[in-house]
Amino acid sequence: MTALDTASTTSDVTTEAPRRRRSFSRERQRSIPLTILLWICVLYFVLPIWWLFVSSTKDNSSLFATFGLWFGGGFSLWDNLETLFTVRDGIFLRWMVNTLVYSVSAAVGATLLATMAGYAFAKYNFPGKKLLFSATLGAVMIPLTALALPTYLIFSQAGLTDTPWAVIIPSLVSPFGVYLMRVYAADAIDDSLVEAARVDGAGEFRIFAQVGLRLLGPGLVTVFLFSLVATWNNYFLPLIMLNSSDLYPITVGLAQLQSAASAGGGSQALFSTVITGSFVSILPLVVAFLFLQRYWQSGLASGGVKG
Amino acid sequence: MTHSPALSDERAPQPSGERHVNSAIRKQRLAAYLFLLPFFVVFVAMLVVPLAYAGYLSLFESKLIGGEVFAGFANYGRALTDPAFLGGLGRVALFFIVQVPIMLGLALFFALALDTARAHGSKAIRMLIYMPYAVPAVVATLMWGYLYGPDFGPIAQIARAVGFGTPDFLSPGSILGSMMNIVTWEFVGYNMIIMYAALRSIPAEMYEAAEIDGAGQFRLAWSVKIPAIRPAILLTVIFSIIGSFQLFAEPSLLNTIAPDAISNSFTPNYYAYNLAFINQELNYAAAIAFLLGIVIAVVSYVVQLGEERRERREMRMS
Numbered sequence: 001m002t003a004l005d006t007a008s009t010t011s012d013v014t015t016e017a018p019r020r021r022r023s024f025s026r027e028r029q030r031s032i033p034l035t036i037l038l039w040i041c042v043l044y045f046v047l048p049i050w051w052l053f054v055s056s057t058k059d060n061s062s063l064f065a066t067f068g069l070w071f072g073g074g075f076s077l078w079d080n081l082e083t084l085f086t087v088r089d090g091i092f093l094r095w096m097v098n099t100l101v102y103s104v105s106a107a108v109g110a111t112l113l114a115t116m117a118g119y120a121f122a123k124y125n126f127p128g129k130k131l132l133f134s135a136t137l138g139a140v141m142i143p144l145t146a147l148a149l150p151t152y153l154i155f156s157q158a159g160l161t162d163t164p165w166a167v168i169i170p171s172l173v174s175p176f177g178v179y180l181m182r183v184y185a186a187d188a189i190d191d192s193l194v195e196a197a198r199v200d201g202a203g204e205f206r207i208f209a210q211v212g213l214r215l216l217g218p219g220l221v222t223v224f225l226f227s228l229v230a231t232w233n234n235y236f237l238p239l240i241m242l243n244s245s246d247l248y249p250i251t252v253g254l255a256q257l258q259s260a261a262s263a264g265g266g267s268q269a270l271f272s273t274v275i276t277g278s279f280v281s282i283l284p285l286v287v288a289f290l291f292l293q294r295y296w297q298s299g300l301a302s303g304g305v306k307g
Numbered sequence: 308m309t310h311s312p313a314l315s316d317e318r319a320p321q322p323s324g325e326r327h328v329n330s331a332i333r334k335q336r337l338a339a340y341l342f343l344l345p346f347f348v349v350f351v352a353m354l355v356v357p358l359a360y361a362g363y364l365s366l367f368e369s370k371l372i373g374g375e376v377f378a379g380f381a382n383y384g385r386a387l388t389d390p391a392f393l394g395g396l397g398r399v400a401l402f403f404i405v406q407v408p409i410m411l412g413l414a415l416f417f418a419l420a421l422d423t424a425r426a427h428g429s430k431a432i433r434m435l436i437y438m439p440y441a442v443p444a445v446v447a448t449l450m451w452g453y454l455y456g457p458d459f460g461p462i463a464q465i466a467r468a469v470g471f472g473t474p475d476f477l478s479p480g481s482i483l484g485s486m487m488n489i490v491t492w493e494f495v496g497y498n499m500i501i502m503y504a505a506l507r508s509i510p511a512e513m514y515e516a517a518e519i520d521g522a523g524q525f526r527l528a529w530s531v532k533i534p535a536i537r538p539a540i541l542l543t544v545i546f547s548i549i550g551s552f553q554l555f556a557e558p559s560l561l562n563t564i565a566p567d568a569i570s571n572s573f574t575p576n577y578y579a580y581n582l583a584f585i586n587q588e589l590n591y592a593a594a595i596a597f598l599l600g601i602v603i604a605v606v607s608y609v610v611q612l613g614e615e616r617r618e619r620r621e622m623r624m625s
Contacts, residue, residue, distance in 0.1 A: 068461030
C-alpha cells in the first residue's frame with residue numbers, strides 16, 4: 001500500500017491550479033470601471049458589519065447620539081465586552097460554548113454519514129441504488145422547518161426535548177451532503193486504486209478509511225462547513241426544542257436578549273450588549289471561512305457543475 | 308440534478324472462477340449497504356417518520372370533549388379557506404417572485420465579473436461579498452433592524468442629513484421590502500460562490516472556439532458561460548424556493564421591533580409556529596406545515612420540469 005499512500009497524499013487542492021485555463025490569451029487585462037463598480041457593491045455587503053463593529057465600541061448614550069458609521073463618544077468596546085460576558089452570570093459564554101458543541105458535533109456526524117453514503121453511491125453497484133439515491137435527492141426539497149414541528153412532538157414523547165440531543169440529532173441528516181459527496185467521490189477516487197487495494201487483500205472498510213477518506217479531503221471540508229453553518233445559524237429548531245436558557249445556542253440567546261432590550265423600554269442598557277454580542281458571535285465563523293476557503297471552493301467546484 | 312450511476316465494480320478480481328466472483332460481489336454489496344445504513348437510519352427517523360407523523364396528526368382534531376377525533380381533511384379544508392394562511396402564502400410567493408430574481412441576478416453578475424479576473428482585488432471582493440453568509444439570520448435581522456431604526460439607524464441619519472426626512476422601513480407597507488433586503492444581503496454571496504465554483508470548472512476547450520471567433524466578454528458570458536453552469540443555477544433556484552417559502556427567523560425577530568407590521572401569520576412557517584406553541588392547535592399547525600411542504604415540493608418540481616423541457620427542446624434544435 002505504500003505506492004497508494006504517496007499517490008493519495010497529493011491533495012486535490014493543488015491539482016485544481018494547473019487545470020486553470022485561459023492563461024493562453026488574456027494576459028491580466030484589468031478593467032478600472034469594473035473594479036470601481038465591484039468595490040462600490042462590496043460596500044453594501046461590508047458596511048452593515050462595519051456598523052456592527054463600530055457600534056460595539058460605543059456606550060448606550062453615544063449609540064443614540066453619534067453617527068452610526070464612525071466612532072464617537074469614547075471607546076467602550078472593553079466595557080461592553082465585560083458587560084457582555086458578565087451579564088446573567090456569564091451566560092453569553094455558555095451560549096457560545098453550546099453553539100460550538102452543537103454545531104461541531106452535528107457537522108462531524110453529518111459529514112461522516114454523508115461521506116459513507118456518498119462513497120457507497122459512487123463506488124458500488126447494488127440493487128435499490130437508484131431508488132435510494134432518488135429518495136435522497138427528493139429529500140433535499142423537504143423544508144426542514146416543516147419537519148421541526150412533528151419532530152418536536154416525537155422528541156417530547158421520547159423525553160428528549162430540552163436536551164442537546166434535540167438539536168444535534170435532527171441536524172445529522174444532510175441529503176445535499178450525500179449528493180455532493182457522491183459527485184465528489186466519483187471524481188476523486190480512481191476505481192483502479194480501489195481495485196488495486198482489493199487485489200492487495202484489503203477489506204472494503206479499510207479501503208474506505210485508508211484510500212477513500214484521504215482522497216476526499218476537500219469534499220469533506222465542504223460538507224463539514226455547510227453542516228456547521230447550517231447548525232450554527234439555526235434558530236427555529238433550538239427555539240422550539242429548548243426551554244432552559246442554559247442550553248440555548250447563541251442565536252436563541254441573542255434573540256432573547258434583544259426582546260428583553262426592546263421590551264425593557266427605559267432600560268436601554270441592554271442594546272449595546274446585544275450589539276456587542278452580535279458582533280462577537282459572528283467572529284468564529286468568519287475566521288473559519290477565511291482559513292478554510294481554498295478547501296470548500298475546490299469541493300464545491302465539482303458539486304456545482306454536474307447537476 | 309440527475310447523475311449517471313458510476314459504472315465501477317463490474318469487474319471484480321477474477322482469478323478463481325465464477326463462485327469466487329459471486330462471493331466477492333456479495334461482499335461488496337454488503338459493504339455498500341453497511342456504508343449506507345447509518346445515513347438511512349437517521350434519514351428515516353428524522354425525515355420520513357416526522358413527515359408521516361405530520362400527515363397523520365393533520366387528520367385529527369382536538370375537541371374540548373372527547374379529545375382527539377378523526378376529522379378527515381377538515382384541517383386542510385380550513386387551511387385552504389383561512390385568509391391568514393393564504394395571506395402568508397401569498398406574501399412568501401411575492402417574496403419569491405421579486406426577491407429571488409434580484410438575488411440570483413446579482414449573484415450571477417458577481418460570479419461572472421469575478422470569473423473574468425479583470426477587477427483589482429478579485430479575491431478580496433469575493434471573500435467580502437461572501438462574508439454575510441457566515442452571519443446567522445438572527446444576527447443579520449437584529450443588525451438590519453437597528454440599521455433601519457428611525458432614531459440611531461445610520462440610514463435614517465444620512466437621509467435626514469441630506470434632507471430626505473426619516474424613511475420608515477418598518478411600516479406595514481415597507482416591511483416586506485425591508486425583509487427582502489435582509490435576505491438578499493445574507494445570500495447573494497452564497498449563491499455567487501456556487502455559481503463561481505461552477506464557472507471555474509468549465510473546461511478550457513469550451514472557450515477556445517469562442518476565443519478564435521473573437522467573441523467579447525458579454526457574448527462569452529451569454530453563450531458559453533451561462534449555458535455551461537445552468538445546473539448550478541438551477542440548484543440555487545431550488546434552494547431559494549425552499550428558503551423563501553419557509554422564512555421564519557426574519558419575521559419572528561422583526562416582530563419584536565415592528566409588532567404592528569408583522570402579524571402572527573406573516574409567513575406560513577411563522578403562522579404554524581404560533582398556532583402550535585401559542586394557540587396550542589397542534590393538529591391544525593401540522594396540516595399547515597404539511598401543506599407548506601407540498602407547495603414547496605410542487606413549485607420545485609415545476610421549476611425542474613420546466614428546465615428539463617427546455618434542455619430537451621434545445622437538444623432537438625441543435
